[in-house]
Amino acid sequence: MALHMSSLFLRTLREDPADAEVPSHRLLVRAGYVRRVSPGVYTWLPLGLRVLRNVERIVREEMDAIGAQELLFPALLPKEPFEATGRWTEYGDNIFRVQDRKGADHLLGPTHEEMFTLAVKDLFSSYKDLPLSIYQIQTKFRDEARPRAGVLRGREFVMKDSYSFDVDEAGLDKSYQLHRDAYVRIFDRLGFHYVIVEAMAGAMGGSKSEEFLATAEVGEDTYVRCTSCGYAANVEAVRVPTPSPVAFDGLPAAHVEDTPATPTIETLVDHLNTHFPREDRPWVAGDTLKNVVVMLVHPDGRREPLAIGLPGDREVDEKRLGAQVEPAEVEAFDEKAFAEHPGLVKGYIGPGALGTEGTTGIRYLLDPRVAEGTRWVTGANEPGRHVVDLVAGRDFTADGTIEAAEVRVGDQCPNCEHPLETARGIEMGHVFQLGTKYAEALDLKVLDQNGKLVTVVMGSYGVGVSRAVACVAEGNHDELGLIWPRELSPVDVHIVATGKDEPVFVAAEEIARNLEAQGLSVLVDDRKGVSPGVKFKDSELIGVPTIVVVGRGLASGVVEVKDRRSGARREVAVGEVVDAVVAEVRGS
């Protein structure tokens, strides 16, 4: 049955909603697809729900095509499995917690690793049962600190999450690749530009991890890309090309110098160039080794100082550092902390004080650029003094490396050394190899071919389904309104009947009926007493890709077929419009 504008539960708005920051949010609200209930919580109005279901259908078809089986977990989850994996605590404020009438603790599932793992443990027990991929399309809840941009980042949202279960890493690699290929097909069908970037596994543990980012200026995620070799990674996961160790031969011995009145790296460099000029070229900020100390707060509440050594011309990037130390949180190392660690001389911290072999014993990790044989000026652990010509590997070592320094446009690609670019995107999908983290925490084992219990190897794969609606809108609109890709459009055809002549309305209904008989879905603007101008504006705002205008031309036997995306219009004989439109809808 065709939808009719005269009765459709919809009101288009001329004004942008006050809280809308991004085009998709503005347009989805103005065109009557979604309405806000509370921050990050939205109602899907009839047209919006149709688009959401179309996204679900595409995701479901591609999941089914790789043999993944759909099931449905509840949203209300008991605390215990999340305690077993430590996430009841780790999630902190980011989840909604609920107590039932008996005082039992629950959470509203923000993600379902524990439930999937336990379900497989419950039902399966042998290598013969594997590989297995199961998925759900389900409403999830997260108490986001900053819900934003309509359904782009909500507190209640729809996700597809799937998990693969294999007996070994080789099986996981296959399952991962199957999902990755399915995701390529899904995002190709959804009709927005995206990139696949290397990502951190983050709180989930595990090894290989890639994100599907929709390229969008309004995106919250920054990623880097190499236009030469195609490398792409989100900022957290960018790798610094590690210099090969160089020989120490011929480097001067380290020497401690007075460096009075050098509160900044700039003043230090000036002082060095004036008083201790380097033999080959002037000192630059990148020759100094800056040692930054932060406080890690572990999920169990334990506080641990961490020192990071990096070139003086780079800052520590909080997001990159955060991703490296998850699930610990990073806090500033405040005056109180300095007071508790008198071995740290603020402004003059040097390697001698750091690392398990240093005077403070504080864990010390180096930026990969601080490679063996590199030569530095750094703090001498005394006020007003620096050590010059300190050589990594010769004069000091650390407890390891860390990728926490800021990434800059022009940094070298880790693969081909071409300069990197940065861009913004929206995380739409994530595929990653969980490994055995959850299987171990929840004791998911199966008997292998030799009758021995082995821990199951898992992969995790997510698509933001409700977010995809915003993302498609973000990538498919113009100044007039939305422009849906055909597979996602709430209906196939929007018929606009204009004027006051009854035959026009009768003809519009007949065209609608005939299109429906061909299997197309139709929205008819049958409103009386609404001007053609308003109807055209609404049709452009709503964004159905094919618009048929039935109006004055009907008297001479023609109607107009408009392509919303190109704006192209053509007159078609009324007797031929059904075939013409069916061909257009099916053909594209």
Place this chain on the structure above:
Amino acid sequence: MALHMSSLFLRTLREDPADAEVPSHRLLVRAGYVRRVSPGVYTWLPLGLRVLRNVERIVREEMDAIGAQELLFPALLPKEPFEATGRWTEYGDNIFRVQDRKGADHLLGPTHEEMFTLAVKDLFSSYKDLPLSIYQIQTKFRDEARPRAGVLRGREFVMKDSYSFDVDEAGLDKSYQLHRDAYVRIFDRLGFHYVIVEAMAGAMGGSKSEEFLATAEVGEDTYVRCTSCGYAANVEAVRVPTPSPVAFDGLPAAHVEDTPATPTIETLVDHLNTHFPREDRPWVAGDTLKNVVVMLVHPDGRREPLAIGLPGDREVDEKRLGAQVEPAEVEAFDEKAFAEHPGLVKGYIGPGALGTEGTTGIRYLLDPRVAEGTRWVTGANEPGRHVVDLVAGRDFTADGTIEAAEVRVGDQCPNCEHPLETARGIEMGHVFQLGTKYAEALDLKVLDQNGKLVTVVMGSYGVGVSRAVACVAEGNHDELGLIWPRELSPVDVHIVATGKDEPVFVAAEEIARNLEAQGLSVLVDDRKGVSPGVKFKDSELIGVPTIVVVGRGLASGVVEVKDRRSGARREVAVGEVVDAVVAEVRGS
């Protein structure tokens, strides 16, 4: 793509789950349709999800057919609208409450009256926009005191709820009838026996209200029915046939008598027959007027005594009383309460002390049987004394009537006076006329044809979607397992390949492919090393209506087609099985 038992995420169980009380629960768990996560919270495994989706499809089709429009509200709802209607308090322990990280209160929607009302207020404003019917199929949450019977009464469950919006009562009547007719079609398609019973509007306010009850011994709802005229009502809503007023002429005057040692109605009746014999027949318990006092606790915490006068041979039915006084709760009138109301002489309470004109001023409501002109023996408000020949309407009046007395098998039908029967059922659907309760509380008004603001008149209509799965199972099983109606079956055909011969498995796959090419869905039991007996048992437990057995007969060119419901089997030539099965599936 056909499902295969060798890889399906399913394990059938030979043993009944320990907590299963009813057949549907036992079988849905044993056959691998659902798994418990916590009390009243279940996971839908692949086969179960397919059945659930089939129920949703049927409901959606019938809702769309009456022009209702689907949308989707969130589950996480802000407190404020529920405060406006008073339900934030009224729900008490029955809802899950959630605070977000900023301390804002939310609830998990147990029902969405407020949200529907506000959505219409948000979008619509004129009589021209009405009538409107909108619905959603959505996951709801209730903190049930006693979740039971698997998905029959859950704490997280799927419901279809719709609401109609009209400018007047006549419009509501039409919308109500449309929904009622759609519900008849839905429940006819779902394939279980049901009755439509008169119901109380309950906490929702409103006027006309009917429930669709699946007839089932395991049901929690008791209803009465008249086999003569077809009247049916749930116990809360049964009406007592009201006697016509009779003339007082010739009735003796009331007289107070000493009735020592008559602590029970039985002893009182004996005493009366001995000392004050009635002129026409002996006194019976039904001649005494019992006055029961209870304490109402209103949602705002206010406590109000209520007196109910009813024939001495009947008890007050807590459920009926509760339904009448909702949203107030009923508590016993304890010693402390008696102490606070010295005008109530326990055991001897009579009308003289009750009602707004009585000595205590306590509100006094009468069972409809205590009609004008009826003659009673009742308490004289003095210890050890009763008043005899007290005539209703002549010697006392009350503040109104109340339907709170127990209903008994054999009571008269309110329509035709035939004796009533009782039976048990499961509430599967509810249609009722909300009237203006929510529209008033939330100020939903539209401009009428005269440009005047009128309050919108609403109807509310619900179907328990996940509950329906249990209900269909309850009505469609035998001792071997489930027997799905075709429209609900997880697949159309279950092909069982038995034995060890490779050609059998090849033929089973070929039949599956050919059935799928005809648009049927198929489950193939392709497990190797599993005995035919186990496979047959599983197929009977799982309950697909048509089972095709490919086994030893294949060598002579035949397979067996089994009807799960009747148990009938027939041999079919392998070349004809696809046509035969398609005809069977389509034909029924």
